[in-house]
Each structure stands twice: as structure tokens, then as C-alpha cells.
Amino acid sequence: MLAIDARDVAKTFRAGWIGRRETAALRGVSLAVPEGVIFGLLGPNGAGKTTLLSIFATLLIPDRGSVTILGHDVVREAGLLRRRLNMASGNASFLWSLRAGEILAFYGRLYGLAGRALAQRVDALLELCELHPYRRMLYNELSTGLKQRLALAKSLVNEPELLFLDEPTLGLDPDVSARIRGHIARLQRERRMTIVLTTHYMREAEELCDEIAFIKSGRILARGTAAELKRQIRIGDVIALRLDPPEVAALAEAPGVLRCVQENGRIECTVDVAEKRLPELLRLLHGEGAVVRDVQVLEPDLEEVFVELAR
Known part of the structure; x- marks a missing residue:
């Protein structure tokens, strides 16, 4: 079964007085992603990566085309899908006055968790992302790397079947990036979770991704494993x-x-x-x-x- 089946997806943003200025972010993207893989979306700034992820995550509605996620339409069945997927961004930000553990508990309550079940889920996520020593620290006291790990932990609070990661190691030191990559690989390996990530770091894509698609100016230019792409693009x-x-x-x-x-x-x-x-x-x-x-x-x-x- 496909985790993602996108066909001829287009999205245009309008700005200026009565929307006179238009920017085509996606121009007929078709993409099929099987379940249980780590799939990478690579491309330059402004290529359409984040827009595509946002449509997949039910945060944006496409202007044209169809997208089926885990067998459900992203427009008609968005509410049902949101319980089965989640998203984390390298630019994530949470309320500065909350502690790390409180942030996870807050998002757990949004998914209906309470009491012992909520406490156990928060403890499990802190353990998974190596955040236990920092659970009582205020968000604005955390380092950039710890904030990224907290964003990853938050994205797992509902135990998603499909996880979207937008630049998960953006701006991190090499050792912290390696630790984040380790968490991502372990999630896929141990939980058979489908993960779609965007990144600017080629080593990260090569290390993590089962398959990669290159997107530029809102179009998919190439797709395959890292080895296949090297052969295709001579x-x-x-x-x-x-x-x-x-x-x-x-x-x-x-x-x-x-x-x-x-x-x-x-x-x-x-x-x-x-x-x-x-x-x-x-x-x-x-x-x-x-x-x-x-x-x-x-x-x-x-x-x-x-x-x-x-x-």
C-alpha cells in the first residue's frame, strides 16, 4: 500500500493588491511513496518542498490535483488523517515560558491523552529523544539542538504512522545533527514508520533515505535511490x-x-x-x-x- 499518492498537484500563492502577484509553488507534482520507508525531498530554496509537505500534512489545500495519504483524501478527510500523521520543522517554536515536559504534555492533551496515559507518553518521548535531564528546563533555556529534539518528540506524541520532517537538522552542529539522524533512523527501523523529510544536507539524505526526489521550481526532476540518481545524472x-x-x-x-x-x-x-x-x-x-x-x-x-x- 502507498503511504502517499499525489497526482498532478498544483499550488499558487497570491499576494499584493487583490492578489495581482502570483507565485506558482507547485506545477503538476505527481509522487508515490510506499509505506515503511524514509523518503527524501531535495531541492534549492523556493523549490516547493515545504509547500508539498504542508499539503501532505493537511495544512494547505492544493489548487489542483489529488492527494491520498494512508488511503484517505487530504481535503475531504483531513480531520481523520490528522490523528494518523504529524510534522516537525527545523524552525519550530514553542511558548518560551513552558518547560520541555509541559510542552509535550500540552500536545498530548490535544490528542486526548490524560492522567497516567499522558504521563507515560511524555516519559517515553523524553526517553526516546534523550531529553529526560532537561524536562524541567524552560523552552528559551534550551540549546538549538535540544529544541530540535523537543520538536521531534512533539511530532511523535500521537504515535503517527506517517511523519513529515522539514529540515530536521537545520543549523545544528555536526555532532548534534548525527544524534538527530540516529533518532530518525531508529524510528523507521523499530516502528516501521513512514518518514518524509526535506533537507539541504546531501550526506543526511544519502545516509537516511531509501529513496530521494529532486524538486525544482515546483516540478519533480528526478527520483531514485542515491546510487540510481548518480547513474541517471551522468x-x-x-x-x-x-x-x-x-x-x-x-x-x-x-x-x-x-x-x-x-x-x-x-x-x-x-x-x-x-x-x-x-x-x-x-x-x-x-x-x-x-x-x-x-x-x-x-x-x-x-x-x-x-x-x-x-x-
Whole structure:
């Protein structure tokens, strides 16, 4: 069964005097997401990612098209769906004067929890997101990372079957981001929850997502696993070299070399075909008197695919 079945979804925002200025956020998006996966939506700012998530989460109504979530229509059956899904944003904000535990209890009451059941749910969420030591801290006293973990905990208060995460690690330090990613992966693994997330971090998408869709200007441009996307969007092979002395200029001008970047003592050359260009580059370097200390042929990373699609 599909968790999400979206067909020809369009959404336009209107602003200005009597809505004279229009911005098309979504232009005929069709997307099917199976149950039990982590699905990533990637794209540049303004691509339509948050708008699409908001429609899926019943927070916006599409202008055109149909969306079925967990077998229910997002417009006609929104009330029923809201008990089965939830959403967390990297820009989430709660009342500053409430304590972490009180915030979770507040949202638990909105879903009809009370008494012992509410207390047990709050304790379980604090434990899951490693927030027990901070349960009595005021919201405005929490670090950015703790606020993100609290937003994730809040989104689980109704034990959703489908979870939407909009930039869940936005602005976090690498170690805190890794911890959040660990929580997300564990949710999917242990609860078989379907998770749809947006992110700007390619490593995050590659690490977490079973499948990824690229969206730009309100349209889906490509979809697949990270490995499939790298094959579909042919951007060349990467040859990484450690040289003594470095010869970036000579390499950059060689036939078949698309670009060269030097960092951390290594030169990475993106070439059209590694099998053909590697022997040529080695001969060139030998003629220049450079000593090759190390050479590797690398697979292009997802960030290069993103850059290519975002152009």
C-alpha cells in the first residue's frame, strides 16, 4: 500500500493588491511513496518542498490535483488523517515560558491523552529523544539542538504512522545533527514508520533515505535511490590524486577534465570517463616531473548530482 499518492498537484500563492502577484509553488507534482520507508525531498530554496509537505500534512489545500495519504483524501478527510500523521520543522517554536515536559504534555492533551496515559507518553518521548535531564528546563533555556529534539518528540506524541520532517537538522552542529539522524533512523527501523523529510544536507539524505526526489521550481526532476540518481545524472567520474608537487594548472587544462579542485592536500579532477582519462593524466604528470603519491577513482557524491539538477 502507498503511504502517499499525489497526482498532478498544483499550488499558487497570491499576494499584493487583490492578489495581482502570483507565485506558482507547485506545477503538476505527481509522487508515490510506499509505506515503511524514509523518503527524501531535495531541492534549492523556493523549490516547493515545504509547500508539498504542508499539503501532505493537511495544512494547505492544493489548487489542483489529488492527494491520498494512508488511503484517505487530504481535503475531504483531513480531520481523520490528522490523528494518523504529524510534522516537525527545523524552525519550530514553542511558548518560551513552558518547560520541555509541559510542552509535550500540552500536545498530548490535544490528542486526548490524560492522567497516567499522558504521563507515560511524555516519559517515553523524553526517553526516546534523550531529553529526560532537561524536562524541567524552560523552552528559551534550551540549546538549538535540544529544541530540535523537543520538536521531534512533539511530532511523535500521537504515535503517527506517517511523519513529515522539514529540515530536521537545520543549523545544528555536526555532532548534534548525527544524534538527530540516529533518532530518525531508529524510528523507521523499530516502528516501521513512514518518514518524509526535506533537507539541504546531501550526506543526511544519502545516509537516511531509501529513496530521494529532486524538486525544482515546483516540478519533480528526478527520483531514485542515491546510487540510481548518480547513474541517471551522468556528471563524470572523479579521480583523486596526491602529488608532489601539486600540478593543478596542468591537470585542469587536460582533455576530458571537466573541473579540478584542490583541498586537504588532494586534487580531485572530475573527468568524462575515468578509464580513458586516468592513463592520460598519469602520462601528463610524469612529463611534468610530478610524483604521484596516491590515486583513487571515486564515485561522484550526491552533492554533485544536486548541483547539476539545481542549475
